[in-house]
Amino acid sequence: MIENKVLLKDQIKYIVIHCSDTNENDTAEDIHKLHLSFGWEGIGYHKVIKKNGDLENGRPEFWRGAHVYGHNHESLGICLIGKGNFNKKQFNALKKLLILWKKKYPLATIIGHKDFKNTKKTCPNFDVFSWVKENNII
Numbered sequence: 608m609i610e611n612k613v614l615l616k617d618q619i620k621y622i623v624i625h626c627s628d629t630n631e632n633d634t635a636e637d638i639h640k641l642h643l644s645f646g647w648e649g650i651g652y653h654k655v656i657k658k659n660g661d662l663e664n665g666r667p668e669f670w671r672g673a674h675v676y677g678h679n680h681e682s683l684g685i686c687l688i689g690k691g692n693f694n695k696k697q698f699n700a701l702k703k704l705l706i707l708w709k710k711k712y713p714l715a716t717i718i719g720h721k722d723f724k725n726t727k728k729t730c731p732n733f734d735v736f737s738w739v740k741e742n743n744i745i
């Protein structure tokens with residue numbers, strides 16, 4: 608059924624930040640291959656931010672992602688490449704994207720994967736709420 612794969616603008620309650628916890632040189636294409644190998648329909652994230660700060664596309668925003676258990680029907684997912692040692696270029700790219708998305712999806716809450724109650728994950732290995740506050744992303 609194609610209908611339940613669609614993500615409507617009004618359904619987006621969360622913008623979820625992740626880390627890849629993979630090779631530092633990975634790109635969206637590498638994540639795509641990895642997620643295909645899990646038997647998924649390709650990359651589960653909507654955006655990927657590489658180590659050099661480049662922003663790459665994953666799934667289109669109108670397509671439901673595969674990145675957060677129980678919340679894929681109401682969220683967009685951004686993946687920072689790395690385990691948690693993110694650099695300034697990545698944080699700048701993240702900030703730029705979040706400012707854009709907050710204009711597009713004003714009702715969405717920016718949240719780290721680990722901040723959902725039903726996960727034991729530590730991803731993205733930094734305090735997203737504090738960072739969002741410090742950077743005044745509203």
Ligand SMILES: [Zn+2]
Pocket residue numbers: 624625626674720728730731
């Ligand atoms: Zn995650």
